[in-house]
Amino acid sequence: MDLDTRLQNVSVIGAAGKMGSGITLLLAQEMARLSLLPENRGRVFRLNAIDLDPAGLIGLREYLHAQATKTAEKTIVALRTLYADRPDLVENGDIIADYVRRVGDLVWPATDLGAARGSTLVFEAIVEKTGVKASVFRQLRDLCPEAYFLTNTSSIPIGEIDREAGLGGRVIGFHFYNPPPVQKLVEVIRAETTPDELSALAAELGRRLRKTLIPSADVAGFIGNGHFIRDGLHGLNEAQRLSRGRGWARGAWLVNRVSQDWLLRPMGIFQLIDYVGIDVFQMIQIVMDEHLDEHLRHEVIDRALELGVRGGQNPDGSQKPGFFRYEKGRPVAAYDLEARDYVPIDASWDEELGPLPEGFRPWKALTRAPDRDEALAAHFGALAGMDTLGAQLAKAYLARSREIGRQLVEQKVAASEDDVNRVLMLGFYHLYGPINDYCA
Amino acid sequence: MKTLRKPIYFVAGEYTVSLGTGRPEFHPKKPRPGLEHYIAEAGRAVLAHLPGPEAIDEGVIGNFMAARFNRQGHLGAFLSLVHEDLRYRPSIRVEGACASGGLAMATAVKSVLSEQADAVLTIGVEVQNTVKAVYGADILAGAGHYAGERKQGNAHFFPCRFSERAGAYMDRYGVERTWEAMGRWYEQAVLNARANPKAQEHTNALPDPFATHQQSKPNPRSFCDHLNVFDCSKVSDGGAALLVASEEGLARAGIAKDQAIQLVGLGHAVGDLTAPPEDLTVLDTTREAVRRALAMAGIDVREVGVFEIHDCFTITAILTCEALGLCGPGEGADYVAAGNTRRDGATPMNTGGGLIGYGHPTGASGVRMAVDIWRQLTGNAGDYQVEIPADRPYGLTISMGGNDKSVVSCVFRRA
Numbered sequence: 071m072d073l074d075t076r077l078q079n080v081s082v083i084g085a086a087g088k089m090g091s092g093i094t095l096l097l098a099q100e101m102a103r104l105s106l107l108p109e110n111r112g113r114v115f116r117l118n119a120i121d122l123d124p125a126g127l128i129g130l131r132e133y134l135h136a137q138a139t140k141t142a143e144k145t146i147v148a149l150r151t152l153y154a155d156r157p158d159l160v161e162n163g164d165i166i167a168d169y170v171r172r173v174g175d176l177v178w179p180a181t182d183l184g185a186a187r188g189s190t191l192v193f194e195a196i197v198e199k200t201g202v203k204a205s206v207f208r209q210l211r212d213l214c215p216e217a218y219f220l221t222n223t224s225s226i227p228i229g230e231i232d233r234e235a236g237l238g239g240r241v242i243g244f245h246f247y248n249p250p251p252v253q254k255l256v257e258v259i260r261a262e263t264t265p266d267e268l269s270a271l272a273a274e275l276g277r278r279l280r281k282t283l284i285p286s287a288d289v290a291g292f293i294g295n296g297h298f299i300r301d302g303l304h305g306l307n308e309a310q311r312l313s314r315g316r317g318w319a320r321g322a323w324l325v326n327r328v329s330q331d332w333l334l335r336p337m338g339i340f341q342l343i344d345y346v347g348i349d350v351f352q353m354i355q356i357v358m359d360e361h362l363d364e365h366l367r368h369e370v371i372d373r374a375l376e377l378g379v380r381g382g383q384n385p386d387g388s389q390k391p392g393f394f395r396y397e398k399g400r401p402v403a404a405y406d407l408e409a410r411d412y413v414p415i416d417a418s419w420d421e422e423l424g425p426l427p428e429g430f431r432p433w434k435a436l437t438r439a440p441d442r443d444e445a446l447a448a449h450f451g452a453l454a455g456m457d458t459l460g461a462q463l464a465k466a467y468l469a470r471s472r473e474i475g476r477q478l479v480e481q482k483v484a485a486s487e488d489d490v491n492r493v494l495m496l497g498f499y500h501l502y503g504p505i506n507d508y509c510a
Numbered sequence: 511m512k513t514l515r516k517p518i519y520f521v522a523g524e525y526t527v528s529l530g531t532g533r534p535e536f537h538p539k540k541p542r543p544g545l546e547h548y549i550a551e552a553g554r555a556v557l558a559h560l561p562g563p564e565a566i567d568e569g570v571i572g573n574f575m576a577a578r579f580n581r582q583g584h585l586g587a588f589l590s591l592v593h594e595d596l597r598y599r600p601s602i603r604v605e606g607a608c609a610s611g612g613l614a615m616a617t618a619v620k621s622v623l624s625e626q627a628d629a630v631l632t633i634g635v636e637v638q639n640t641v642k643a644v645y646g647a648d649i650l651a652g653a654g655h656y657a658g659e660r661k662q663g664n665a666h667f668f669p670c671r672f673s674e675r676a677g678a679y680m681d682r683y684g685v686e687r688t689w690e691a692m693g694r695w696y697e698q699a700v701l702n703a704r705a706n707p708k709a710q711e712h713t714n715a716l717p718d719p720f721a722t723h724q725q726s727k728p729n730p731r732s733f734c735d736h737l738n739v740f741d742c743s744k745v746s747d748g749g750a751a752l753l754v755a756s757e758e759g760l761a762r763a764g765i766a767k768d769q770a771i772q773l774v775g776l777g778h779a780v781g782d783l784t785a786p787p788e789d790l791t792v793l794d795t796t797r798e799a800v801r802r803a804l805a806m807a808g809i810d811v812r813e814v815g816v817f818e819i820h821d822c823f824t825i826t827a828i829l830t831c832e833a834l835g836l837c838g839p840g841e842g843a844d845y846v847a848a849g850n851t852r853r854d855g856a857t858p859m860n861t862g863g864g865l866i867g868y869g870h871p872t873g874a875s876g877v878r879m880a881v882d883i884w885r886q887l888t889g890n891a892g893d894y895q896v897e898i899p900a901d902r903p904y905g906l907t908i909s910m911g912g913n914d915k916s917v918v919s920c921v922f923r924r925a
Contacts, residue, residue: 147664147665147732147733148731160656161660162644
């Protein structure tokens with residue numbers, strides 16, 4: 071069965087979630103495109119958007135409408151070509167409205183997993199817990215005997231899902247980054263049992279969705295979280311060390327500042343953990359800790375969750391409080407684990423870090439700078455010669471990040487150093503890969 | 511050749527800021543003034559030159575597509591927004607796509623010539639930033655033939671119609687010289703706009719606008735084959751107004767004749783809206799309207815000292831130089847590239863920025879052009895004033911609608 075045929079009956083499990091809704095949008099748009107091709111006239115394209123949360127599914131409809139409108143407006147030149155044989159639809163506005171309706175109409179929301187019955191392509195984007203995933207997949211195995219399964223797991227070995235659910239190799243890891251419509255990266259993970267046909271199908275789908283596919287070995291955490299979790303643990307350890315005499319809030323803030331501005335990353339490590347969700351971070355830790363011969367848990371994460379500090383995002387995309395509390399997307403207060411409350415971030419806290427390297431330009435300014443490589447070399451060149459607290463923390467961070475990257479290649483999780491660097495640059499918007507010569 | 515049966519004067523011209531991308535006060539997501547504001551602002555600016563509303567006999571409002579941009583018809587009855595005492599005066603709205611402003615002036619002239627009025631407040635207005643550009647393209651496409659060409663047309667309908675003209679011109683006369691001339695026209699528009707505080711590109715700070723244009727290659731996947739965004743006039747909100755008066759009307763307004771300009775030639779021509787251009791490299795309707803205007807004025811184009819032309823796209827300016835007879839077929843590109851149309855060139859054009867530099871609130875543009883000619887010929891153009899040679903005392907406007915389908919051309923001299 072070819073990809074177009076499989077795309078006639080698709081199910082997304084966890085469709086109302088952050089990742090699931092983005093995946094639903096991408097697939098629905100591709101299916102709408104297919105439905106417009108002359109050779110597909112009369113064929114029905116159906117996407118079952120399945121989620122336990124009815125309110126989330128209503129939100130999904132609104133999201134699909136808004137995003138499909140944006141897509142249609144942006145791609146109107148090509149879209150008019152697709153609509154060339156529709157004399158009744160003349161203006162851009164007519165065509166955009168029809169396309170958006172088409173995307174919406176092919177999505178069938180459902181709260182019952184049974185809606186997936188007969189699907190030939192099934193995407194899973196539910197909670198990152200092996201037991202839950204395995205149980206859902208066991209049901210899907212029988213509901214969808216012909217289906218190929220693509221799981222969005224970011225850490226659980228695909229071979230384990232296959233074994234636990236008895237999928238007979240009909241599964242592959244297809245790990246989007248958040249948000250899926252925007253992020254170019256998809257990590258693709260084959261289990262030993264994954265057939266070539268499914269690998270080829272995943273590659274073809276990635277091309278259709280204009281994604282950059284990077285293969286990862288089937289090792290818990292893969293490349294992206296393999297780096298992120300260990301990088302986060304380094305930040306947690308450093309913050310814990312600094313918090314002695316300063317308190318947790320201040321220690322976390324200092325490490326966040328350094329990992330953002332001294333390292334020229336889009337956000338500091340604790341803001342990133344908040345963005346991902348502290349609970350999600352912990353789930354990934356648990357999976358990796360179970361599978362790997364390495365201690366990958368951290369008491370601060372466990373403690374924060376016990377205290378109800380979770381991070382994550384609101385349905386409108388705004389940031390929920392986590393290690394920090396945010397106003398208009400910027401951290402304004404830091405959580406104090408001892409006081410169990412937020413304390414305002416004080417500008418004077420930064421003073422002990424010392425000045426930023428000379429000529430500092432923030433991450434955003436460098437993202438599109440034509441002289442980016444030179445600017446990075448100058449920044450880290452200046453950093454190498456500094457001995458302030460900020461510089462010490464930054465150099466230690468760079469070294470640890472590099473060590474993690476190399477370890478991923480040595481342990482054959484990534485096929486090359488370049489793959490590691492590309493995952494961090496594409497999936498995490500880093501300006502440079504962790505395996506580099508800066509301050510080496 | 512018919513001539514005007516009595517002297518007609520244009521005076522007291524004013525226009526508003528052209529609001530849209532480029533203006534620092536423009537924010538697409540914040541509320542903005544509507545039609546009512548621009549009609550009132552432009553009209554009241556004219557009124558400020560007059561003793562009072564009694565100096566105005568009637569009103570004409572030129573507008574293209576308020577019915578779609580603003581869901582508003584019946585613009586004639588907005589006249590009393592200018593002054594409450596204008597209530598019960600005759601007033602109509604006139605439409606002819608982007609030539610609506612030129613047609614509003616032609617209509618005012620006919621009112622005065624018919625002796626039904628001695629002074630007509632002539633306003634042009636358009637408020638286009640109410641919709642995203644992708645939908646604005648649909649609305650503006652109404653200037654073409656909906657049943658005949660919209661379905662086959664590109665998403666960006668008018669840019670691509672003129673892109674076809676650019677492509678044909680490049681094929682026939684050379685890609686590089688055409689592209690260079692298009693870049694030079696853009697550069698000129700920006701430089702002139704910097705001298706005009708009302709212009710949309712007034713604060714354009716590009717270090718080298720020509721280089722920026724040249725580096726931005728056309729992208730057919732997202733826009734057009736032969737034009738980039740810099741080749742296009744702006745999406746704009748704005749209004750322009752002036753008084754069209756007889757000798758009596760001028761006296762009643764208490765305005766000295768030498769503060770007015772006299773209309774000495776008027777040419778109005780329409781092509782066939784349902785027919786494609788016979789030759790993509792020729793603006794034949796423009797050529798005909800200009801020919802009539804010059805014939806009525808009894809002058810040669812070489813006697814014109816300053817021009818306001820309809821540069822909806824850079825390529826249009828190049829083709830217009832040829833339609834004016836300033837140079838031969840295929841010579842328009844070099845004519846522009848050589849700097850002839852700059853403020854310090856032999857035939858200055860669009861000295862306040864034109865449609866690309868000032869902006870293009872479609873229904874207002876024709877009136878705005880006459881205002882700029884009035885300013886130039888009476889020495890009131892401020893930082894963008896050019897010298898008007900004694901042996902070339904005339905100013906000429908070209909207000910074009912659609913793909914060279916409705917054109918109004920006027921020839922003026924200082925009264």
